[in-house]
Amino acid sequence: MPRWLNPTERELWLKLNAIATLMAGAVEPQLKRDAGLSLFEYHVLAMLSEAPDRSLLMSNLAFHSNSSLSRLSHVVTRLEKQGWVTRSACPSDGRATIASLTPEGWAKIVATAPGHVESVREIIFDPLASEQVEQLNDLLQPLLESIDPDRRVISNQE
């Protein structure tokens, strides 16, 4: 009755699970060791660093970090305690909170990015030809859309 997976599908499903489970663990040690950051924390700082004014609404930041608002809120609290991020009220919507990178936070990613990118390059991209990068990018797109159907981009700040 159930539509079982065929051998190739089964293999791909196991592979996707393995990659999902193990990828962070492959990249994180360098970050932890050299910068004392988790991959998620780095990602949050990186998203802020690329935003206009180095600031984003919490909801937008949550979206760009693939995270729940709750998880983000906890992490931002920690990042705030380190002095890398500040929260402020959004002038146009009293419910909203703007998270901004501090100068110290900016300095932190500037210092951290090169080592991290080098490590990502070695682990993820060195074993792939540029053609394969393109193909993977295309093939993974429908998967991502299916996993995360309302991946609409939220308007920035307000």
Next chain:
Amino acid sequence: MPRWLNPTERELWLKLNAIATLMAGAVEPQLKRDAGLSLFEYHVLAMLSEAPDRSLLMSNLAFHSNSSLSRLSHVVTRLEKQGWVTRSACPSDGRATIASLTPEGWAKIVATAPGHVESVREIIFDPLASEQVEQLNDLLQPLLESIDPDRRVISNQE
């Protein structure tokens, strides 16, 4: 100085992260709701169910579950409390532990698998043509090997 990622690489890296972060969350709700299991717990039971004698050494099971021994040990303790798994001493090596599926554990996956597979099929495979499944399988192989270099298969039971 650092070899930065080009736009396509950057896009793929963000996509891989998003998939790694969001995939479990797409599949898990059905499992939690219909069977009270996390994806990881299901996976552990499934690996046992397919092993000879429905039994595996903890180390082998950890490998097949992409997990640390510590994480597995905690989970097996919980699964034991539910009556789905038992631990026993390995006759050939006094340090090792064999985890085995109980009849109740077997009944649990038999009952759970169809719904879970259907959900995986809908979310992961329906949006992919069979040709794309093959391609993804091939393209992700080098990635997995790079992420998890010593992915040697451990000899089964002893």
Next chain:
DNA sequence: GCCTATTAGTTGACGCTTCAAATCATTTAT
């Protein structure tokens, strides 16, 4: 304009994962 529904975000408790330490068995070196 008011009442309700919705939206943005925070909080605390609980559960799971990680990490380091500990236990006990086996293997290796001498």
Next chain:
DNA sequence: ATAAATGATTTGAAGCGTCAACTAATAGGC
């Protein structure tokens, strides 16, 4: 043989993520 090193696993504490409950503000309906 015996000590030291390695290997398999467990354990408890600490940290992180999830979930449900809560606050506060805006939007909608009439």
